[in-house]
Amino acid sequence: MAEDTKTMNMIEAINSAMDVMLERDPATVVMGEDVGYFGGVFRATAGLQKKHGKTRVFDTPINECGIIGVAVGMGAYGLRPVPEIQFADYIYPGLDQLVSEAARLRYRSANDFICPMTVRTPFGGGIFGGQTHSQSPESIMTHICGVKTVIPSNPYDAKGLLIAAIEDNDPVVFLEPKRIYNGPFSGYYDRPVEPWSKHAASAVPEGYYRIDLGKAATVRDGEALTILAYGTMVHVTKTIVEEMGIDAEILDLRTLLPLDIEAIEASVKKTGRCLIIHEATRTSGFGAELAALVQERCFYHLEAPVERVTGFDTPYPHSLEWAYFPGPVRIATALTKILKD
Amino acid sequence: MPEPDSRPASNLPPLSLHIPEPRYRPGDTPDFGDIEVPAVDATPRPGEATKPDAMRELCYGLVRVLDFDGQAKGPWNPNLAPERLRTMLRYMMLTRAFDDRMFRAQRQGKTSFYMKCTGEEATSIASTMAIDRADMCFPSYRQQGILIARDYPLIQMMNQIYSNRGDHLMGRQLPIMYSAPEHGFFSVSGNLATQYPQAVGWAMASASKGDSRIATVWCGEGSSAEGDFHSALTFATVYNAPVIFNVVNNQWAISSFSGFAGGERTTFAARAVGYGIAGLRIDGNDPLAVYAATQWAADRARTNNGPTLIEHFTYRSEGHSTSDDPSAYRPAGEATAWPFGDPIARLREHLELLGEWDAERHEAQAKELDELVKTTQKQSEKLGILGHGMHQPFETMFEDVFEEMPWHLKEQCAQMLAEQEAKFGPDWKPE
Numbered sequence: 001m002a003e004d005t006k007t008m009n010m011i012e013a014i015n016s017a018m019d020v021m022l023e024r025d026p027a028t029v030v031m032g033e034d035v036g037y038f039g040g041v042f043r044a045t046a047g048l049q050k051k052h053g054k055t056r057v058f059d060t061p062i063n064e065c066g067i068i069g070v071a072v073g074m075g076a077y078g079l080r081p082v083p084e085i086q087f088a089d090y091i092y093p094g095l096d097q098l099v100s101e102a103a104r105l106r107y108r109s110a111n112d113f114i115c116p117m118t119v120r121t122p123f124g125g126g127i128f129g130g131q132t133h134s135q136s137p138e139s140i141m142t143h144i145c146g147v148k149t150v151i152p153s154n155p156y157d158a159k160g161l162l163i164a165a166i167e168d169n170d171p172v173v174f175l176e177p178k179r180i181y182n183g184p185f186s187g188y189y190d191r192p193v194e195p196w197s198k199h200a201a202s203a204v205p206e207g208y209y210r211i212d213l214g215k216a217a218t219v220r221d222g223e224a225l226t227i228l229a230y231g232t233m234v235h236v237t238k239t240i241v242e243e244m245g246i247d248a249e250i251l252d253l254r255t256l257l258p259l260d261i262e263a264i265e266a267s268v269k270k271t272g273r274c275l276i277i278h279e280a281t282r283t284s285g286f287g288a289e290l291a292a293l294v295q296e297r298c299f300y301h302l303e304a305p306v307e308r309v310t311g312f313d314t315p316y317p318h319s320l321e322w323a324y325f326p327g328p329v330r331i332a333t334a335l336t337k338i339l340k341d
Numbered sequence: 342m343p344e345p346d347s348r349p350a351s352n353l354p355p356l357s358l359h360i361p362e363p364r365y366r367p368g369d370t371p372d373f374g375d376i377e378v379p380a381v382d383a384t385p386r387p388g389e390a391t392k393p394d395a396m397r398e399l400c401y402g403l404v405r406v407l408d409f410d411g412q413a414k415g416p417w418n419p420n421l422a423p424e425r426l427r428t429m430l431r432y433m434m435l436t437r438a439f440d441d442r443m444f445r446a447q448r449q450g451k452t453s454f455y456m457k458c459t460g461e462e463a464t465s466i467a468s469t470m471a472i473d474r475a476d477m478c479f480p481s482y483r484q485q486g487i488l489i490a491r492d493y494p495l496i497q498m499m500n501q502i503y504s505n506r507g508d509h510l511m512g513r514q515l516p517i518m519y520s521a522p523e524h525g526f527f528s529v530s531g532n533l534a535t536q537y538p539q540a541v542g543w544a545m546a547s548a549s550k551g552d553s554r555i556a557t558v559w560c561g562e563g564s565s566a567e568g569d570f571h572s573a574l575t576f577a578t579v580y581n582a583p584v585i586f587n588v589v590n591n592q593w594a595i596s597s598f599s600g601f602a603g604g605e606r607t608t609f610a611a612r613a614v615g616y617g618i619a620g621l622r623i624d625g626n627d628p629l630a631v632y633a634a635t636q637w638a639a640d641r642a643r644t645n646n647g648p649t650l651i652e653h654f655t656y657r658s659e660g661h662s663t664s665d666d667p668s669a670y671r672p673a674g675e676a677t678a679w680p681f682g683d684p685i686a687r688l689r690e691h692l693e694l695l696g697e698w699d700a701e702r703h704e705a706q707a708k709e710l711d712e713l714v715k716t717t718q719k720q721s722e723k724l725g726i727l728g729h730g731m732h733q734p735f736e737t738m739f740e741d742v743f744e745e746m747p748w749h750l751k752e753q754c755a756q757m758l759a760e761q762e763a764k765f766g767p768d769w770k771p772e
Contacts, residue, residue, distance in 0.1 A: 029546075029549070055549040056549075060576070060579075061572075061575050061576060061579055063572045063575055063576070065538065065568055065569055065572045066538050066541075066572030066573065066575060066576045068538075069535065069537070069538025069539050069541075069542065069569060069572060069573070070538050070539070070541055070542030070545060070576050071542060072538075072539045072542060073479075073538065073539035073540055073541060073542025073543035073544075073545075073546065073556075074542040074543065074545065074546040075542075076477075076527060076539065076542075076543055077477075077542070077543045077546035077547060077550075078546070079546045079549075081542075093568070096532065096535065096569075097535060097538070097569075100530065100532045100535065101530060101532070101535050101539070105528060106741050106742070106743075106744070107513060107741045107742050108510070108513055108514055108518070108520070108528055108530075109510065109520040109522075109528035110509055110510045110511050110513065110520070110741055111741055112509075112520045112521075112522045112528060113520065113522060113527065113528050114744075145742055146742050146743065148743070168744075169744045170743050170744055214747065257747075258743075258747035258748065258749065259749070261748060261749075
């Protein structure tokens with residue numbers, strides 16, 4: 001693997017995954033607002049139209065219902081569409097096509113028709129996106145039966161998971177944490193951004209490889225507590241834990257559905273404490289599901305109540321975004337509390 | 342808080358909100374005399390490659406072929422051979438016989454739900470006969486005629502309606518939400534107009550692969566108000582997709598008349614104008630007009646000349662579904678007052694006028710088809726009916742949510758199986 005790797009940031013790794021799949025599988029098509037000639041507002045599809053042609057990589061009208069609906073029809077024909085929704089906040093106009101159509105097609109037709117679609121969409125805050133360019137809708141996705149939800153946290157995983165998602169014969173929502181597109185984020189917005197090139201996971205094979213969906217990764221082994229995180233929060237969490245000198249075990253969930261429950265159970269039973277961290281709003285967030293699962297399966301191993309660190313139940317504010325973001329202070333406070341109990 | 346500025350003195354009347362109201366309600370005597378019916382040969386037939394802007398008047402007129410005496414006339418006459426006309430008549434009669442029997446089956450408690458297409462048979466049957474067998478149909482819920490016109494086994498339709506052991510959809514779907522990929526029939530959703538952008542996507546895929554197949558899709562005038570309808574037309578015009586949009590304007594969306602979809606202001610075919618799509622407004626009770634318009638649109642699509650929107654101007658003769666009581670919101674006499682008659686009666690009359698059909702053959706065929714439906718129903722009922730036991734293994738509830746069952750569904754499935762075993766004992770088998 002080593003001789004064929006290249007240093008990539010998240011964007012380049014995601015681009016490379018689509019490039020590989022467009023090359024390997026003539027059924028793969030990439031489409032979305034501004035993804036064609038221009039290469040996407042975050043540059044995730046840069047160069048793909050020129051290389052693979054306009055009928056494989058193309059711009060769409062600004063119409064998310066149409067983008068996802070058309071992708072369902074393309075899947076029924078036999079294509080493998082990879083639509084981009086420019087921001088996860090814009091997925092709502094297409095939600096009916098996702099929830100009632102894409103997710104149900106296999107079930108309602110008893111395998112007559114399937115929907116091998118991967119919806120890529122950048123999510124999360126920390127880029128001064130305000131309330132319509134910052135949301136984290138992952139628990140809306142995991143609540144749909146029939147959709148898989150994937151969230152990578154580094155370039156290597158992003159490429160391998162995206163290839164696995166595109167090859168999957170069920171609809172996948174692939175949520176890309178846009179705050180870490182260009183570098184892992186420490187949680188300290190006032191510090192310089194570290195580029196991906198300093199991170200081991202930026203060594204990405206140029207060719208085909210896949211990371212199976214449904215498997216968590218252990219980012220850090222430890223004994224003091226288990227921290228469940230994904231996306232941007234993996235890096236924020238790791239920074240704070242190391243600053244505080246806590247021997248935490250950090251699991252990067254990578255796929256929220258299907259969830260790697262075995263890894264979660266094994267870790268929590270070992271450490272006896274569990275902290276869940278996500279950027280999304282708190283109430284009915286994915287952390288609530290994780291907390292319920294952990295207490296159902298690990299209750300007699302727990303030495304402290306399961307804690308959640310989350311965004312607040314407000315729209316994502318523009319100027320006050322760092323007061324909203326579950327940053328170092330909120331995480332440190334929760335760590336102190338859960339270790340004291 | 343400061344006082345809001347008072348309105349300047351004005352001699353304008355106050356604003357008023359318009360809430361549409363159909364002209365006739367229960368107890369009224371409907372009169373459709375003001376519906377404009379152009380002469381049967383008055384509508385020109387443009388070439389299939391005509392630019393949409395050059396044929397706008399067809400969105401506001403009415404394509405007709407059969408006059409009210411059963412004569413086929415004018416430039417749209419598809420000049421079908423008598424054998425083809427007889428096949429069309431047979432499919433329409435079979436659909437009506439099927440509808441009547443399945444409606445009764447629901448009333449007898451043999452299933453939960455049914456929807457007839459009485460009076461609208463031509464809009465799916467003549468339309469399906471005018472496209473290739475390999476073309477893909479994206480139906481709404483009232484297009485059983487597509488399956489009949491493609492010789493889909495009746496027993497499979499009934500098995501689905503009964504959710505019985507023979508239902509290949511495993512009893513998961515509401516009755517009439519068929520799926521038949523081998524017959525070019527997409528899975529019926531039950532949500533409205535969602536199939537519209539899906540048909541465009543299928544057509545785009547066909548075009549991008551250099552295929553020769555086209556897509557056709559149906560919705561009602563009521564659901565043309567959905568955003569999906571407009572998403573579909575936008576994508577279709579942008580990519581010049583080879584797709585035929587059918588809007589079956591049967592005047593009623595459950596209890597809401599077409600005015601609640603904008604029908605008071607313009608025609609539904611005229612939706613095409615704003616999108617730069619070819620539009621045709623046709624007599625949907627005239628099977629030959631439906632055939633001719635669809636053939637025109639199919640030729641247009643297949644030659645890379647783009648999509649067509651066809652408004653089938655028709656009337657829903659019966660209730661929306663078995664759950665509906667139309668006497669609560671419209672006069673009983675509307676169906677008979679409808680000026681365009683009945684599609685089966687009109688095609689029969691035409692064939693008789695040609696000397697290719699007669700009352701005796703018609704009665705014999707009606708009887709034969711009734712028998713066919715009745716016999717098939719008996720066979721289907723041997724495989725079970727809804728409400729008389731459960732016909733699918735319990736675990737099928739959890740299958741096909743995903744290609745492979747994830748752990749959480751396996752756990753839930755085990756829980757459900759334990760519940761059912763506690764209730765029915767370990768030896769229970771599907772009936």
